[in-house]
Amino acid sequence: MRVGNSDTAGAFAEDGAVSQAIAHRMTGASSISATDEALVAAVTRGDEGAIGVLYDRYAASIYSLALRITGDRLTAQEVVQDTFLRLWKHAKMFDRERGAFGAWIFAIARRRSLDVLRSRQRQAKIADGTFISDGGTLPEPSQADTSEQIVLAHVISQAVATLPLAQRQAIELAYFGGLTQQQIATQTGEPLGTVKSRMRTAMETLRTRLHALRPYPHHEEEVAR
Amino acid sequence: MSDQPINPPLSEMPDGMAEAIVAYALEALPPDEEATVAVYLAAHPEARALCEEYRAIVGMLPYAAAPSAPPPFLREGVLRSIRDERTRRRRRVSLPRFGYRFASAIAACLVLGLLVWNVGLQLRSDHDDPAASAASFWSQPGLISYEMLPAEAAPNSTGRIYLSPNGKQTGFAVSGLPILPPDKTYQLWFRLDDQTRVSITTFAVDPTGSAVMVLPVPPNSRSYVSCGITEEPRGGSPKPTGPRVLASLEWPAPATYSK
Numbered sequence: 001m002r003v004g005n006s007d008t009a010g011a012f013a014e015d016g017a018v019s020q021a022i023a024h025r026m027t028g029a030s031s032i033s034a035t036d037e038a039l040v041a042a043v044t045r046g047d048e049g050a051i052g053v054l055y056d057r058y059a060a061s062i063y064s065l066a067l068r069i070t071g072d073r074l075t076a077q078e079v080v081q082d083t084f085l086r087l088w089k090h091a092k093m094f095d096r097e098r099g100a101f102g103a104w105i106f107a108i109a110r111r112r113s114l115d116v117l118r119s120r121q122r123q124a125k126i127a128d129g130t131f132i133s134d135g136g137t138l139p140e141p142s143q144a145d146t147s148e149q150i151v152l153a154h155v156i157s158q159a160v161a162t163l164p165l166a167q168r169q170a171i172e173l174a175y176f177g178g179l180t181q182q183q184i185a186t187q188t189g190e191p192l193g194t195v196k197s198r199m200r201t202a203m204e205t206l207r208t209r210l211h212a213l214r215p216y217p218h219h220e221e222e223v224a225r
Numbered sequence: 226m227s228d229q230p231i232n233p234p235l236s237e238m239p240d241g242m243a244e245a246i247v248a249y250a251l252e253a254l255p256p257d258e259e260a261t262v263a264v265y266l267a268a269h270p271e272a273r274a275l276c277e278e279y280r281a282i283v284g285m286l287p288y289a290a291a292p293s294a295p296p297p298f299l300r301e302g303v304l305r306s307i308r309d310e311r312t313r314r315r316r317r318v319s320l321p322r323f324g325y326r327f328a329s330a331i332a333a334c335l336v337l338g339l340l341v342w343n344v345g346l347q348l349r350s351d352h353d354d355p356a357a358s359a360a361s362f363w364s365q366p367g368l369i370s371y372e373m374l375p376a377e378a379a380p381n382s383t384g385r386i387y388l389s390p391n392g393k394q395t396g397f398a399v400s401g402l403p404i405l406p407p408d409k410t411y412q413l414w415f416r417l418d419d420q421t422r423v424s425i426t427t428f429a430v431d432p433t434g435s436a437v438m439v440l441p442v443p444p445n446s447r448s449y450v451s452c453g454i455t456e457e458p459r460g461g462s463p464k465p466t467g468p469r470v471l472a473s474l475e476w477p478a479p480a481t482y483s484k
């Protein structure tokens with residue numbers, strides 16, 4: 001599998017083999033392992049082995065997300081532990097029709113991380129500007145990474161990194177910083193309308209660049225209904 | 226998979242709604258605006274489809290964080306905590322029968338007492354100005370919100386619960402709920418950390434399947450840890466009896482009523 005430099009994430013995503021591999025990863029489909037959905041179903045039946053496999057698939061990404069948000073390794077570990085404990089207790093609430101398992105468990109981890117962040121009032125770090133990533137670097141694989149995960153991380157981080165700085169800042173402050181549009185406007189000193197416009201433009205750009213990776217294309221059917 | 230992103234009629238959206246939907250997908254709106262967008266999405270499938278696309282993108286953003294590997298010992302710690310949780314559950318299940326009966330009797334008394342208290346609170350709140358109360362609720366700083374997830378009885382529904390920092394008020398916004406026959410109602414419950422369910426209110430949805438309300442939370446010395454909405458007979462029930470339509474996960478920070 002090719003993992004290397006590309007001009008844009010969009011171009012990278014156009015690579016058929018790569019996007020197919022990524023689509024497989026995001027839906028959990030694999031010829032050699034169970035889908036995420038099958039594993040979650042097994043977790044609802046009390047299968048500890050299944051949660052171990054999900055841990056191997058997602059713990060590194062959840063840990064990275066929590067570390068990015070909280071900036072603290074011990075807290076990030078607590079978030080990982082808490083997230084998987086929640087998965088164990090509430091697996092039956094996952095609904096595949098509403099989106100990929102990854103998006104679901106990441107949302108749980110993100111909210112938990114933001115709760116911790118807010119409770120510790122660490123917004124000063126964001127205000128310093130140290131929160132914004134340098135972006136654009138090829139991720140170093142962690143022990144649990146699969147080749148598809150590396151590619152996925154590469155494509156998405158490139159797509160985000162190649163956004164204009166102000167747009168990327170708006171998206172990152174909202175997602176990783178948990179700030180509202182108004183709070184972002186206050187922090188950056190930009191008019192609220194500018195922040196809104198930047199966020200929308202950034203999201204539209206990502207939507208176009210990452211379109212090939214969307215795992216659940218049933219929106220047209222929903223509109224038709 | 227289609228070749229191109231769908232192109233909903235953005236021009237038909239109210240001014241600022243497209244930007245608000247982006248922020249909604251990123252959870253970057255204050256609660257009052259979030260509730261407005263939720264109601265709009267409930268009534269506009271093309272906007273909801275667009276929002277789902279944005280949410281799919283948001284679901285990929287964790288991969289943009291610089292990758293770090295958790296320490297190897299964490300895996301065993303996680304699995305151990307799950308085994309501990311499983312053991313605790315089994316102990317709860319294997320309580321002697323008389324223990325259950327005693328606990329049930331206590332719980333029934335509590336539920337009855339709380340129900341009476343809640344009705345009293347609601348009657349008393351009728352004398353307040355609900356519009357002013359709702360406005361001040363949505364605009365207060367530190368409002369906490371949690372997503373409610375759809376259950377089988379209403380798979381297309383969405384919901385969000387809001388809690389005031391002092392635990393005395395709650396608000397919610399739901400959408401996509403089926404309109405119930407006249408002999409049925411929706412009922413919102415809070416669950417205490419001892420598993421007791423406390424009725425918060427009964428409500429109906431508007432023709433689009435949406436509802437937004439602000440309500441007092443019954444005082445309790447225990448902490449509220451999650452919430453859910455069920456279908457119940459008209460007038461409500463002292464405890465949940467009908468199918469669940471929406472429920473939150475256990476809240477990371479239990480809500481405690483402060484005096």
